[in-house]
Amino acid sequence: MKILGIETSCDETAAAVVENGENLLSNVIATSALEHVKYGGVVPEIAARSQLESIIPVIAQALEQAKTNWSEIDALAVSYGPGLSGSLLIGVMTAKTLALNLNKPLYAVNHVQAHVYANFITKSPLKSYSLPSTRPKFPLLAIIVSGGHSQLVLFTDHRHYLLLGQTQDDAVGEAFDKVAKMLGLAYPGGPSIAQAASRGNANAFHFPVANMPGYDFSFSGLKTAVLRQAQAVVGENYTFPSIKLPNRLKKAQIADLAASFQIAAVNAITNKVKKAVSSYKPVSIVLAGGVAANSLLRQQLKQQYSECIYPDIKLCTDNGAMVASLAYFLTANNYASTDPYALVIEPALSM
């Protein structure tokens, strides 16, 4: 079964064709990320306009790369939430229109759950994808870490899961983005913090990891701790505006702050994973979401848990392949297709 997956929940416009939930035939991603750089974060209106411009060419390229024509596509899948309303609307309206015109089943899926399914893609004729060699097995512990979410979820099968814990304030990706902005590093903050950190000393500063109950996380205190430390480093007090910090910080200080922040953020995640693994003894552990691209997090988890799986970097951030894969495994487990006339976006959809 070949499914075309469409993803437009934030600033990426993405489409991919995946066969039987595991074989990646194409993966095309356009992004408006560069247009948001000067604002230090995603501007919803700009993101939505860019979605509109990119969606049709991106879908056409996804079919072309998969050497597939419409008659060979068995179904369509789309993320309908959570995300930015204007962005979600473009993908959902496009998917509905295609499903109705081509008379193909449509599957609307949860964007956050879809991130987990990037780990179910284990084959591809495409070059330059480094994919997991085995499919994850249940019960599986999913570590979902993105710009909007930080959650630990225990899946007992494709349709049943238990949300063990989540952030009570900022998502970890958001903390990377905000700390990057504070240090004068480019948006998105994840990759630029990781790059600056590679030149810094992770022991230069000791940032605290919030002691949250159960499996919950908190990253806003860590963000403030970095701000206070950066103010102290330039010899100022807490009233010094963060916007003036980048001009006062030296390159080496930025690298040390980035490295010390990164290790604290990674430790916050691995501490809770350790607790969940010892209580629930999952067979597989999967890393998902944009922050799953972080090499320190990948290394630390792999060192501790050989059963840990993570997607190719290109499948960590938003993509259509994860959407197509989730739709396949849901339909294979009796999930009914979505009525295109009834489908509406759900910007605040939760797991």
Ligand code: KG4
């Ligand atoms: O999953 P995603 O593409 O969008 C959401 O659903 O949020 O995740 C984007 C997030 C951003 O916050 C970005 O800074 C972060 O993923 N990210 C990283 C890395 N690459 C992207 N965070 C840490 N290290 C990275 N290498």
Ligand code: ZN
């Ligand atoms: Zn995402």
